Amino acid sequence: MDRIKAGIIGPGNIGADLMYKVFRSKYLEMGMMAGIVESEGIRRARSMGVKTSTLGAAAITGERDIKIVFEATSAAAHLNNAPLLREAGQIAIDLTPAAVGPYCVPCVNLNALSHEPNINMVTCGGQATIPIVYAVSRVAGAEYAEIVACISSRSAGPGTRANMDEFTETTSRAIEVVGGAERGKAIIVLNPADPPLMMTNTVIVRVKDRSVPADRITASIGEIVAEIQKYVPGYKLRVPPIIEGEKVTTIIEVQGQGDFLPPYSGNLDIINSAAVAAAERLAANLLGIPGEEPSK
Amino acid sequence: MSEQHIHVVDTTLRDGSHAVRHSFDREQVAAIAGGLDRCGVEFIELSHGDGLGGSSYTYGFSKVDELELLKAAAEHVKNARLTVLLLPGIGTIERLKEASDCGASAVRVATHITEADVSAQHIAAAKDLGMFVVGFLMLAHMSEPEAIAEEALKMESYGADYVNIADSAGYLLPEGVKLRIEALKRALRIPIGFHAHNNLSLAVANSLAAIDAGAAYIDATLCGLGAGAGNTQLEVLAGVLQRKGCETGLDFYGLMDMARDVMPPIMQRPQVIDTGSLMLGYSGVYSSFLLHVYNAAERFKLEPRDIMMELGRRKMIGGQEDMIVDVSYQLSQNRKH
Numbered sequence: 001m002d003r004i005k006a007g008i009i010g011p012g013n014i015g016a017d018l019m020y021k022v023f024r025s026k027y028l029e030m031g032m033m034a035g036i037v038e039s040e041g042i043r044r045a046r047s048m049g050v051k052t053s054t055l056g057a058a059a060i061t062g063e064r065d066i067k068i069v070f071e072a073t074s075a076a077a078h079l080n081n082a083p084l085l086r087e088a089g090q091i092a093i094d095l096t097p098a099a100v101g102p103y104c105v106p107c108v109n110l111n112a113l114s115h116e117p118n119i120n121m122v123t124c125g126g127q128a129t130i131p132i133v134y135a136v137s138r139v140a141g142a143e144y145a146e147i148v149a150c151i152s153s154r155s156a157g158p159g160t161r162a163n164m165d166e167f168t169e170t171t172s173r174a175i176e177v178v179g180g181a182e183r184g185k186a187i188i189v190l191n192p193a194d195p196p197l198m199m200t201n202t203v204i205v206r207v208k209d210r211s212v213p214a215d216r217i218t219a220s221i222g223e224i225v226a227e228i229q230k231y232v233p234g235y236k237l238r239v240p241p242i243i244e245g246e247k248v249t250t251i252i253e254v255q256g257q258g259d260f261l262p263p264y265s266g267n268l269d270i271i272n273s274a275a276v277a278a279a280e281r282l283a284a285n286l287l288g289i290p291g292e293e294p295s296k
Numbered sequence: 297m298s299e300q301h302i303h304v305v306d307t308t309l310r311d312g313s314h315a316v317r318h319s320f321d322r323e324q325v326a327a328i329a330g331g332l333d334r335c336g337v338e339f340i341e342l343s344h345g346d347g348l349g350g351s352s353y354t355y356g357f358s359k360v361d362e363l364e365l366l367k368a369a370a371e372h373v374k375n376a377r378l379t380v381l382l383l384p385g386i387g388t389i390e391r392l393k394e395a396s397d398c399g400a401s402a403v404r405v406a407t408h409i410t411e412a413d414v415s416a417q418h419i420a421a422a423k424d425l426g427m428f429v430v431g432f433l434m435l436a437h438m439s440e441p442e443a444i445a446e447e448a449l450k451m452e453s454y455g456a457d458y459v460n461i462a463d464s465a466g467y468l469l470p471e472g473v474k475l476r477i478e479a480l481k482r483a484l485r486i487p488i489g490f491h492a493h494n495n496l497s498l499a500v501a502n503s504l505a506a507i508d509a510g511a512a513y514i515d516a517t518l519c520g521l522g523a524g525a526g527n528t529q530l531e532v533l534a535g536v537l538q539r540k541g542c543e544t545g546l547d548f549y550g551l552m553d554m555a556r557d558v559m560p561p562i563m564q565r566p567q568v569i570d571t572g573s574l575m576l577g578y579s580g581v582y583s584s585f586l587l588h589v590y591n592a593a594e595r596f597k598l599e600p601r602d603i604m605m606e607l608g609r610r611k612m613i614g615g616q617e618d619m620i621v622d623v624s625y626q627l628s629q630n631r632k633h
Contacts, residue, residue: 202618
């Protein structure tokens, strides 16, 4: 079967893990791994038979058969690259906090974004928690939603560490915009325990309509968990929904698939898996293959 | 030899906020902050117990927004520096700017003892706002002296005016405090501070150990009001430091009067070492977990100390109050099987 060629800008840990996920894809294949300097990541891609370049976005836009580009660099780099990709007619899947395009959480709103030239993957914590917020808000409304994401210190790269506010502010906003909460709040904790802890996320939602039966809320959450598990197999409920009056508490764990990064890096696995799931849907569209509709 | 000067940082209106479940109101804040200022306290820390932006399901909602409380305090504080706590990951620079507009002129940027690098952005932003900035390393018992010094050096390099270590679990014995402060003293050019919890009845003793090892800033609260078994009791510390011959500028009698007259109507429970607080200190668990553990123990019909032991075993750190529900749920499931 034909596959759509994908490019990756940024050959670091995220880019490498994305590459392994693209190798496994039904609809995607690697068109190029691009960086701005010769690096371990570039050499790794080359050794696996992937075309590489150290000319960054300029090299990718020169490859006419690349239709989808993952941006795994920094917000500043993507602000520069986004217009170039757009001009070249390449769809950008942005894993940086630049958020040039709309937020995408695949199991919630991918269908609505299938014609966007640029989509943003929010944050790792956002990918893990916003589906739960959405699952509650779609049946009972959400006056307020709060999430606590705990990731292993070893899995928090220098970008995250240097800019914690970017995580909390972006995630809070996306809880509102994508999750459907009137007000969102996000908290992140880095835990240095050794052996490293799996990524855990607590989601607490204050519902608007208290008359909605508890089993309807629980069922809605169960359905969305099944949706996420299609692209993140290591996603599971640690504590099933506890419903006390207007307050719904759910705790989830994300174990990574160990493609390139260790299993405790569930935070990086989930944002990469979400990015590839989004890319696959767009690729299927380009190939004229009707996708299954995600539950709404 | 001249008297050793000790800077006392009062945190009744911040750490003490845990003990009253974040219910301080404007009148209480005005009375406490105004009184502390008159008694010569140099720093008055005020924010949600978990720092700016801490008001939440996870840490407890503030009865009155901390920014309103800052404004109320600012009206009554003439000499002291109104100080806020900020934990990157919970509070943001945006919130810090608002606090600064409400009268805060100092901030303590707090991270876990091994994670100093997440404070760089917030320390720099605070310096840009012209604030006095403290690097605050929490759960000091969870790391070794030399490793702590490396983290503290990072905070010094970001521009901190002093670095404070917190025995947030009230776990350390005086010798452990001494070794840590000495390591910092050897490594840093800037002054060192210490924040104690009284879970093992060692808050004053540990504060003295810190001073003897070279600490110049000491945290305390009126009546010891604070998370777990509370903090170093301010009025006691004032008397002890006077006996020791340290210069603090504190009005010992004035602080005793506040402890006797102002605090009792505000306190919701006696600030004592109950079984729960003792277990925090014994098992090395973050003191702010105490009342949340009591809630969960009731909700899941568990013994609080079983929850604490498991939290300690899992190495949960400050800010992970959400995991109290997780641990309680798992324990209650195990019981069923």
